[in-house]
Amino acid sequence: MRITFICGAERPSGGQRVIAIYANELSRRGHDVTVVLPSHGFPTLWEHARHLTKNRWLHYSKRVQTNSFFTKTTFTVRRLNHPGPVTDRDVPDADVVIASWWEVAEWVAALSSSKGAKVHFIQGHETYDYLPRARVEAIYRLSLHKIVISQWLKRVVGTLYGDHTIDLVPNSVDRAQFFAPIRRKQPVSSVGLLYSTSHTKGTDAALSALQLVRLKIPNLRILSFGFFRPSNKIPLLTGTEYFCSPPQEQIRSIYSHCDAWITASRQEGFNLTALEAMACRAPVTATATGWPADAVVTGFNGVLVDVEDVRALAEGIEWTLSRTDAEWQRLSANAYATASSGSWEESTLLLEQALVHACERAKRGELLVSRS
Numbered sequence: 001m002r003i004t005f006i007c008g009a010e011r012p013s014g015g016q017r018v019i020a021i022y023a024n025e026l027s028r029r030g031h032d033v034t035v036v037l038p039s040h041g042f043p044t045l046w047e048h049a050r051h052l053t054k055n056r057w058l059h060y061s062k063r064v065q066t067n068s069f070f071t072k073t074t075f076t077v078r079r080l081n082h083p084g085p086v087t088d089r090d091v092p093d094a095d096v097v098i099a100s101w102w103e104v105a106e107w108v109a110a111l112s113s114s115k116g117a118k119v120h121f122i123q124g125h126e127t128y129d130y131l132p133r134a135r136v137e138a139i140y141r142l143s144l145h146k147i148v149i150s151q152w153l154k155r156v157v158g159t160l161y162g163d164h165t166i167d168l169v170p171n172s173v174d175r176a177q178f179f180a181p182i183r184r185k186q187p188v189s190s191v192g193l194l195y196s197t198s199h200t201k202g203t204d205a206a207l208s209a210l211q212l213v214r215l216k217i218p219n220l221r222i223l224s225f226g227f228f229r230p231s232n233k234i235p236l237l238t239g240t241e242y243f244c245s246p247p248q249e250q251i252r253s254i255y256s257h258c259d260a261w262i263t264a265s266r267q268e269g270f271n272l273t274a275l276e277a278m279a280c281r282a283p284v285t286a287t288a289t290g291w292p293a294d295a296v297v298t299g300f301n302g303v304l305v306d307v308e309d310v311r312a313l314a315e316g317i318e319w320t321l322s323r324t325d326a327e328w329q330r331l332s333a334n335a336y337a338t339a340s341s342g343s344w345e346e347s348t349l350l351l352e353q354a355l356v357h358a359c360e361r362a363k364r365g366e367l368l369v370s371r372s
Contacts, residue, residue, distance in 0.1 A: 001355060002032045002094035004116060006086055006104050009040040010068050010079070012227050012245070014272050015123045018149075018171060019100055020069035025348035033075035034092055038084045091115050096355045098147075102126045105139045113369050117362035119355065120144040124269030125156050128200060137161075143368045145358035147351070149270045152293040165361070167354035171270045171291070172344045173279045177248055180256040180280040180336075185328050188221045189321045192258035192282065194273045195226030195242065197234050202264035202287065202307075204234050209262065209313035211237060216318060223254050255280035259328065260320040265289050266307055278302075278339035283331040285316035301334040 003026055005019050019035065027033045070077045080090055085107045091097065094116040099105035105120045120139070127136050140161045147167045148154045158164050191213070193206050214220050214237070222236075225243040230236050243250060255261065261277035261284045268290030275291060277284055284302035286292035287309070296304040303316030323331060361367050 001096060001352075001359075002034075002092070002116070003355065004034045004036060004091055004094045004097045005100060005121075006036045006091065006097065006108060007100045008038065008104060009083065010037045010070065012068065014270075015100060017069045018123065018272075019121075020073070021344055022348060022351055023075045024073060025344060026352065027073075027075040029348065029352065031352075032094075034078055034094070035070060035073075035075060036078045036080065036086055036091055037070065038080045038086055038090075039082055085110070088112050088115065096358055098355075099144070102131070102136045102139045105142070105144060106135075109139075109142055109144065109368055110370060113362075117355075117358040118144045118367055119358045120146050122146055122148045122153060122157060122269065124200075125153060125160075125267060128267075143366065145354075145361055145367055147354050150291045150294065152290055153269050165366075167350070167357060169347055169350045169354055170342065171272055171275065172342045172347045173272075173275050173339055174344060175279060175340065178252050178255065178276045178279040178339075180252070182329070183256070183281065183332070184325050185259050185321075185323075186221070186257060188219055189217050190221040190223060190258050191260050191262055191317055191321075192223040192254055192277065193262045195224045195230060195234075195236065197228070197231050200265060200267045202266045205264035205266075205287075205308065205310050206262045206313065207234070207237055208310045209264065209317065212311065212314035213317050213321075217321060220321075223258060225251060225254055251276070252280055255282050258282040260285055260302075260317050262313060262317055263287065263292065264307075264310075264313055268292075275339055278335040281332040281336045283320050283328075283335045285313060285320060287313070295338055301331060301338045 005023055007016055007019060023033045023035050088111055093114045096119055097108055097116040098119040098121050099108040100121050108118050127133050146163055147169050148157060149171050154166050154168050158166055196203050210222060222240040224240055225246050227245050229244055236242055255277045261282045263271055263274050263286045265287055271290040271292055274284045274286055284296055286296050286304055287307045288304050289307055296302045298304050305312035305316055
């Protein structure tokens with residue numbers, strides 16, 4: 001197949017990392033794959049609003065991200081000299097064209113039929129406060145073929161927008177990249193978390209929970225990483241060991257030095273870090289959204305709590321850290337086993353089947369031809 005992915009401006013996001021993985025895997029399977037990347041250009045008001053929530057103002061830049069996932073690829077990367085919208089002249093003719101974000105789905109909806117069957121690859125329910133909610137919801141109602149990355153997200157999209165012809169293609173983990181040997185608990189109780197100033201990621205709630213844990217475990221070691229320097233708006237707790245944009249090998253080491261991983265997302269399409277932490281044998285305490293809602297089982301491989309329940313998060317971490325070494329090793333082994341099911345190769349096969357499904361639906365006239 002001729003397959004085109006269209007992304008937003010190039011940045012080191014988890015969503016673009018997933019696109020790069022799939023583009024590489026599909027290319028290796030013999031497909032003709034192109035990834036289209038508009039330039040950053042002048043930030044939109046929505047981008048400014050989003051980043052103001054992270055306590056910073058965006059500046060105009062055409063610089064390619066130095067930590068891009070679209071380097072040394074096996075597929076074609078088409079970097080445009082203009083920001084979106086992406087139009088017919090920017091996109092090769094193909095069998096299928098895939099939007100990776102709600103605004104990109106608007107662009108894809110307006111493309112001509114020669115660009116391929118139209119797919120919306122949904123990696124999160126993107127009705128965030130800083131976005132035009134009515135426009136976003138309108139996109140979810142379009143007759144694009146929908147692919148989602150978690151059972152939780154499939155339920156949300158199907159229930160809210162009445163589309164039940166949705167393919168599920170779960171994310172996976174590269175176990176050659178994220179792994180850890182069988183180990184005992186750390187000499188000092190250690191917890192890890194992803195740092196983000198995005199409200200949906202719930203870093204503030206996770207840190208509030210860890211403050212409560214420190215009342216009972218004063219010498220608690222906290223490890224964290226993220227893609228930006230921490231903001232004064234959401235300050236890390238004193239003594240936190242923070243790693244900014246670490247290489248993948250260092251991220252694995254961070255996971256592997258944690259007795260527990262905490263994630264307090266308010267809304268999450270998947271939550272790749274929770275899966276990666278489990279692959280490195282760290283039990284996960286998580287809110288019930290995204291992949292953890294389906295994979296984390298309290299007392300088996302971690303602790304699952306309600307969204308916004310800070311006290312339950314704290315109690316979950318305290319419970320994990322208070323296990324005997326033998327009890328903790330069972331938790332750790334179960335977390336590892338949970339992360340060991342599936343692979344990127346298997347997920348790519350599911351994605352390939354979903355794209356064939358989209359092409360078949362387009363031939364039957366079930367998908368949008370053009371919204372222009």
